[in-house]
Amino acid sequence: MRELGIGIVGTGFMGKAHAFAYRAALAAFPDIPVPRLEMIADVEAGLAAKAAHQYGFARFTADWRALVNDPRVDVVSITTPNTLHKEMALAAIAAGKHVHCEKPLSPSLGDSREMVEAAEKAGAVTQVGFNYIKNPLLKMARGMVAAGELGEITGFRGIHAEDYMHDPEGPYTWRIDPVGGPGVIADLGSHIIGMARFLLGPIAEVSADVRTVVKSRPVARGAKERKDVLADDAARMLVNFARGCGGTIEANWIATGRKMQLGFELTGEKGSLVFSQERLNELLFYRAGGDSRTNGYVRIEAGPQHPPYGEFCIAGGHQLGFNDLKTIEMGEFLRAIGRGEKASPDFREAYEIQKVVEAAISSSKARGWVRVG
Numbered sequence: 001m002r003e004l005g006i007g008i009v010g011t012g013f014m015g016k017a018h019a020f021a022y023r024a025a026l027a028a029f030p031d032i033p034v035p036r037l038e039m040i041a042d043v044e045a046g047l048a049a050k051a052a053h054q055y056g057f058a059r060f061t062a063d064w065r066a067l068v069n070d071p072r073v074d075v076v077s078i079t080t081p082n083t084l085h086k087e088m089a090l091a092a093i094a095a096g097k098h099v100h101c102e103k104p105l106s107p108s109l110g111d112s113r114e115m116v117e118a119a120e121k122a123g124a125v126t127q128v129g130f131n132y133i134k135n136p137l138l139k140m141a142r143g144m145v146a147a148g149e150l151g152e153i154t155g156f157r158g159i160h161a162e163d164y165m166h167d168p169e170g171p172y173t174w175r176i177d178p179v180g181g182p183g184v185i186a187d188l189g190s191h192i193i194g195m196a197r198f199l200l201g202p203i204a205e206v207s208a209d210v211r212t213v214v215k216s217r218p219v220a221r222g223a224k225e226r227k228d229v230l231a232d233d234a235a236r237m238l239v240n241f242a243r244g245c246g247g248t249i250e251a252n253w254i255a256t257g258r259k260m261q262l263g264f265e266l267t268g269e270k271g272s273l274v275f276s277q278e279r280l281n282e283l284l285f286y287r288a289g290g291d292s293r294t295n296g297y298v299r300i301e302a303g304p305q306h307p308p309y310g311e312f313c314i315a316g317g318h319q320l321g322f323n324d325l326k327t328i329e330m331g332e333f334l335r336a337i338g339r340g341e342k343a344s345p346d347f348r349e350a351y352e353i354q355k356v357v358e359a360a361i362s363s364s365k366a367r368g369w370v371r372v373g
Contacts, residue, residue, distance in 0.1 A: 002338060005038035007067045007097075009088055010079035011051040014102050014129070015040070018077045019055035020323045021330040028311040029331040033338040035075075041067040068092040075337065078102060082180045086111045093124050098337050100330075102129040103190050105350040107181030109358050116347045127333040127343040128350040132191055132262060133198045134328040136306035136320070137283040141266070141273050142199050144285075150268030151288075156200060156239075156247030158264040160192040161255035165214070165233060172217040176231040183231030185210055186357050189251030191262060194345065194353045196249060199266060202242040202352070207369045208360035210235040213254055237360050281319040 006022050008015050022035045037057045042048035045062040052060035061067055068076050068091050076092040078085055078101040086106045092099045099119065105112040105128060119126045132138070144150060165176075165184070176183055197203065213233040216226040237249045255261065263276035274284040274297065281302040289295075302309050303316025308331075312324055336343035345353075355373045363370040 002033040003036045004033045004074045004334060004337060005036050005070075005072045006075050006077070007039045007041070007070065007073035008057075008077045008079060009041045009064045009067060011040060011042040011047045012079065014079035015042075015051065015077075016055070017323060017326050018079055018100070018330070019051070019057075021326040022077075023056065024323075024327045025331040025334060028308065028327055029335065032331055032334040035330075035334060038072050039067050039070060064088060065091065068097060069095050073097065075100065075334075081174045082107050082186075083174070086115055089115050090118055093118050093122050096122070096124075098125040098333075099347075100127045100129070100333055101347070101350075103194075103350060104181060104186045104354060104357070105347060107179065109351075109354055112347075112351045112354050116351045119347050125333070125337045125341075125343050126347040127329070127336075128345050128347060129329070130191060130194045130198075130345050130350075130353075131322075131325045131329040132277060133195055133345070134325045134332070135280055135302075136309045136328075137281070137300065137302050138195070138198070138275065140300075140306055141275065141283060144273070145199055145266070145268075149270065150266070150272065151270030153200060153241075153243065153245045153266065153268045155245060155267045156196055156241070156249075156264060157266075158192045158196050158247065159250040159252075159261055160188040161250065161252040161258045161261040162188060163256050163258050164253060166254040166256045168214045169218060169221075171221050171223070172219055172227045172229070176217070176229055178230045182210075182357060182361060183212070183233060184251045184253040185232055185235040185360060186354070187251075188253055188262075189235055189249070189357060189360075190350075190353050192249055192251060192264070193356045194349070195262070195264065196239070196241075196247070197349075197353065197356075198345075199264070200241050200243060200245070203239050203356050203372055204242045205240045205369050205371050206237050206356065206360045206363050208235060208237040208363040210361055210364035235360060235364075237363075239356075280321075280325075281317075 039059045040057045041064045048060035235251045266273045271287045283300045284297040304310030359370045359372045
């Protein structure tokens, strides 16, 4: 079977998640090209060497350019801070590689458009790290909407809230540096915006309130010197979908106590669906009508009847996790490369998601409705 040499740039949280996923992908999806763990890069050679040993890569480097130009690397995964995405992706595309990039695609819409155009012109297969929509239950939810099982869709309420930035004494980092683009609306907001688009299609217009709550942070943990914060901490949007229904979307990284409140409530004339990543192996389904004494939400538990759950476990109720969703993501990416097909979500979809982010920021400044794109 055809092999694909894998190169990962970055050894942090997402670098490790990518390595896990590439290692596991063939076991779950035997029809994909064989992922050969060829090279891993980190600006610190020691971290690169440690990761190569730990994850099973043949080689390591402290120079990402050496990785993207290496003839034995066919696929490049970019897991670095946002400011580096464009340069690395364009270099990899120019070198004839297929590219996976973590979200958001880049700090600016113009840079993202340049990345999209370069990839499409080169015929590169691209994918962006929106792995939460790879959940088998969300794929089923999308199918139910498309099949009309919920009837005409009447509303969507979506949220992605966590608390990793809630401490005002938490230090100033690259994550809130305006050079890297917007704050939570891009970091977490892109996930729930992407999920909304996955389920219901394009968002046509937004009316948003995007605000910075923590106005300054210490330059280092415990330091007296502080820096002003310009990145947003909370974003709340009214949205209208192109299909005709409306809804709300919230992104918040100072939601004290929340670790992964990524979810939605989707209502229709015939029923509704409720999902939370905090219980990612469950989907609640309400069917309108029936006996009012006993009618209510039915809990659907993930199992082999929800592909590709069965590729990981033959027994229902045993549950998938975050790294399994990442494995599904990489498996589908490698399959698309092997078949010469488009992967999803690709650079183009990430760009469309970023258009919604930019429209929300513009709306908040103008205090009114803004058309997307």
